[in-house]
Amino acid sequence: MPASHASAGPAPGSYRDPRGHVYKLNGRVFRTVLGPGLDDMVFCRNSGFFLQAEERGCLIKTKEVADIGILASFPGARMVLEHECVPFITFPYEWTFSQLKKAALLHLDLHLLALKYGVTMRDASAYNIQFENTKPVFIDYLSFARYKEGEIWAGHHQFCEQFLNPLLLFSKAGLEYQTWYKGSLGGISTCDTNRILPWRAKFSPQILTHVVLKDHFDRASLKQSSGAGSETFSPQTGRGEKAKLPQKALETMLSSLRSFIAGLERRTQKTLWEDYSKTNSYTRESNERKRSAVRDFCARRTPRRLLDIGCNSGEFSEISLSSGAGQVVGLDLDHGAVALAFNRAEIKKLALLPLLQDFKNPSPSQGWNGIERQALSERIIEWNPDAILALAVIHHLALSGNIPLDQVVEWLAGIAPCGVIEFVPKEDLTVRIMMRYREDIFPDYTQTVFEECLRRRADIVNRFMLANGRILYEFSR
Numbered sequence: 001m002p003a004s005h006a007s008a009g010p011a012p013g014s015y016r017d018p019r020g021h022v023y024k025l026n027g028r029v030f031r032t033v034l035g036p037g038l039d040d041m042v043f044c045r046n047s048g049f050f051l052q053a054e055e056r057g058c059l060i061k062t063k064e065v066a067d068i069g070i071l072a073s074f075p076g077a078r079m080v081l082e083h084e085c086v087p088f089i090t091f092p093y094e095w096t097f098s099q100l101k102k103a104a105l106l107h108l109d110l111h112l113l114a115l116k117y118g119v120t121m122r123d124a125s126a127y128n129i130q131f132e133n134t135k136p137v138f139i140d141y142l143s144f145a146r147y148k149e150g151e152i153w154a155g156h157h158q159f160c161e162q163f164l165n166p167l168l169l170f171s172k173a174g175l176e177y178q179t180w181y182k183g184s185l186g187g188i189s190t191c192d193t194n195r196i197l198p199w200r201a202k203f204s205p206q207i208l209t210h211v212v213l214k215d216h217f218d219r220a221s222l223k224q225s226s227g228a229g230s231e232t233f234s235p236q237t238g239r240g241e242k243a244k245l246p247q248k249a250l251e252t253m254l255s256s257l258r259s260f261i262a263g264l265e266r267r268t269q270k271t272l273w274e275d276y277s278k279t280n281s282y283t284r285e286s287n288e289r290k291r292s293a294v295r296d297f298c299a300r301r302t303p304r305r306l307l308d309i310g311c312n313s314g315e316f317s318e319i320s321l322s323s324g325a326g327q328v329v330g331l332d333l334d335h336g337a338v339a340l341a342f343n344r345a346e347i348k349k350l351a352l353l354p355l356l357q358d359f360k361n362p363s364p365s366q367g368w369n370g371i372e373r374q375a376l377s378e379r380i381i382e383w384n385p386d387a388i389l390a391l392a393v394i395h396h397l398a399l400s401g402n403i404p405l406d407q408v409v410e411w412l413a414g415i416a417p418c419g420v421i422e423f424v425p426k427e428d429l430t431v432r433i434m435m436r437y438r439e440d441i442f443p444d445y446t447q448t449v450f451e452e453c454l455r456r457r458a459d460i461v462n463r464f465m466l467a468n469g470r471i472l473y474e475f476s477r
Contacts, residue, residue: 009023010022010023010032011023011024012367012368012369012371012372012373012374013127013367013372013373015368015372017037017142018034018036018037019033019034019036019037019040019041019142020032020033020034020037020077020142021034022083023074025073027085028082028085029082029083029084029085029086030065030070030074030080030081030082030083031062031080031081031082031083031141031142032074032076032077032079032080032081033077033078033079033080033081033142034076034077034078035078037078037142038078038079039146040144040145040146041079041141041142043118043119043146044117044119044141044144044145044146045064047117047118047119048117049113049114049116049117049119049144050062050141052113052117053110053113053114053138056113057135057137058106058109058110058113058137058138059110059137059138059141060083060084060086060130060137060138060139061083061084062081062082062083062084062141063081063082064079064080064081064082065080065081065082070082081141083139086130086132086137086139087132087305087327087353087383088329088353088379088383089130089374089379090130090131090353090355091127091182091363091373092126092127092162092166092181092187093177093178093179093181093182093356093363094178094355094356094357094363095131095178095355095356096335096338096339096342096354096356097167097170097171097266097335097339098266098339098342098343099131099136099342100126100163100166100167101167101261101262101264102134102136103126103129103131103136103163104126104159104163104164104167104261105258105261105262106129106136106137106138107121107124107126107128107129107138107159107163108254108255108257108258108261109258110138111254112251112254112255112258114144114147115147115247115250115251115254118146118147119144119145119146119147120144120145120146120147120148120151120153120154121143121144121145121154121155122142122143122144122145122154122155123143123154123155123158124155124156124158124159124162124163125140125143125155125158125162126162126163126187127162127373128140128143131353132353133327133345133350133351133352133353134342134345134346134350134352134353147247149244149246149247150244150245150246150247151244151245152245152250153245153250153253153254156210157190157214158187160187160190160210160211160214161186161187161188161189161190162186162187163187163261164210164211164257164261165177165187165188165189165190165192165193165211166180166181166187166188167261167264168193168197168201168207168211168264169188169193169196169197170266171264171265171266172197172198172201172207173196173197173198173201175196176335178335178356182363185366185367185372185373190210190211190214190215190218191215191218191219193211193215194211194212194215197211204260206256206257206260210257266339283467283468285467286466286467286468286470289464289465289466289467290316290391290422290464290466290472291316291319293420293462293464293472293474294316294319294320294323294389294391294420295319295322295323296323297323297387297420297474298319298320298323298324298325298387299323299324300324301324301386301387301418302324302325302326303320303324303325303326303385303386303387303416303418304325304326304327304386305326305327305329305383305384305385305386305387306320306325306326306327306328306329306385306386306387306388306389307328307329307331307380307383307385307387307388307389307415307416308320308328308329308330308331308388308389308391309331309359309388309389309390309393309412309415310331310332310359310390310391310392310393310396311328311330311331311332311337311338311341311354311389312332312334312337312340312341312392313337313340313341313344314330314340314341314342314344314345314350314352314354315344316389316391317330317341317345317350317352317354317389318344318345318348318350318352320389321350321351321352325387326351327351327352327353328350328351328352328353329352329353329355329383329385330352330353330354330355331354331355331356331357331359332354332356332357333356333357333358333359335356338354338355338356341354342354357376359393359397359401360397360401360403362375362376362377363375363376364376365378380415385415385416386416386417386418387416387417387418387419388412388415388416388418388419388420388421389419389420390412390419390420390421390422391420391422391472392422392424392430392470393412393421393422394408394409394412394421394422394423394424394450395424395428395430395431395434395445396434398442398445399431399434399435399442399445400434404444405442405444405445405449405450405453406444406449406453409421409450409453409454409457410453410457413454413457413458413475413477414457417476417477418458418461418474418475418476418477419474419475420472420473420474420475421454421472421473421475422470422471422472422473423447423450423470423471423472423473424470425446425447425469425470426440426442426445427469428468428469428470429468447471451473454473454475457475457477458475458476458477459475459476459477460473460474460475461474461475461476462474
């Protein structure tokens with residue numbers, strides 16, 4: 001690997017840490033360890049913590065680079081690590097409640113394990129966790145440092161804003177946090193959480209400690225911040241941060257918080273499309289024909305990476321995987337449906353990663369300089385899907401979303417070299433219900449126009465007629 005390959009600079013989300021950076025080179029992922037991070041890295045490695053965490057599946061598999069050619073690409077590095085590649089990068093605002101909860105528990109478990117080896121965690125960023133299908137895994141080796149007896153949990157504030165507060169809003173107040181989180185990359189403030197949570201919830205010792213009292217101390221700290229030598233208050237000790245927090249007390253706090261989060265449950269009512277797989281307008285014959293068409297497509301094409309757009313509860317993602325697909329990323333707008341897909345994948349151990357995504361307003365590029373967090377479209381391009389499924393999606397985008405049909409087809413057919421797209425006519429019962437109180441301003445939404453749009457981008461390989469008037473189109477380009 002020539003040194004010039006490293007000149008492009010670190011990955012956009014990796015610029016903040018002076019201890020090292022992440023580089024993506026030739027399909028491989030490297031992390032440099034710079035001078036400020038070397039002592040802690042060596043200590044954590046020699047303690048046996050990294051090995052134990054990797055064996056438990058908590059920490060991404062990593063090896064220290066010895067190849068002189070690779071090391072020459074990073075002249076300022078004191079150590080270079082190579083990480084196992086995460087296939088599809090995700091962000092907390094794309095996760096369901098179950099996914100965020102699993103990520104929070106992983107973070108706490110990892111911290112508790114680290115303390116047994118004399119190691120602690122510098123921060124508590126949810127962005128340091130990724131999902132390999134349904135399994136969360138921690139990816140930032142530079143988050144760990146040698147523990148010093150009595151030190152306060154440095155990541156407490158971050159953990160609350162990026163894990164605890166969104167979970168509480170969903171579980172205790174029935175509020176979906178994803179849109180809010182997407183607009184506030186640092187998480188959801190304790191002040192806002194304290195204002196929104198119902199008063200009955202605040203009798204919980206954990207909520208009282210990590211939300212109510214923390215909000216009080218944060219406000220007190222702001223008032224005193226202009227005073228010389230003033231201390232920052234912390235609910236970890238009830239006093240200023242100069243006070244000591246013994247390791248046993250820290251472990252007790254982490255363990256108590258873990259038990260509390262493990263007991264949180266979804267409070268919201270059923271979502272609009274959560275029961276779609278049971279209440280849709282398909283006849284039994286149509287359902288079986290649709291399943292058969294997807295099985296046939298995946299058996300012939302055997303896509304290594306399939307994008308299921310509008311995956312709902314994951315039924316057709318599962319069929320695809322059992323018929324020849326290697327891995328599926330499923331996207332859907334409905335939280336209840338994606339939660340079912342995640343549960344399905346977890347129980348059946350499917351190579352399926354379900355994510356929340358509004359196709360009319362997908363995750364944008366954002367953060368510092370507009371590139372710190374990649375847009376969904378950029379991540380899809382990097383993942384490079386071999387095929388797509390877009391079942392019962394087009395009418396929602398073109399009719400409910402007022403997106404021109406030609407743009408919808410252009411987008412779908414441009415994602416992958418082949419796929420299956422379902423066209424739903426205006427005569428369909430679901431569409432008639434959707435349009436019940438709307439003026440029909442969509443004269444171009446017809447089967448003929450749809451086919452013309454698709455042919456401009458790809459070849460129509462097969463048509464599968466469903467008994468309810470819907471048609472599945474297999475395309476290839």
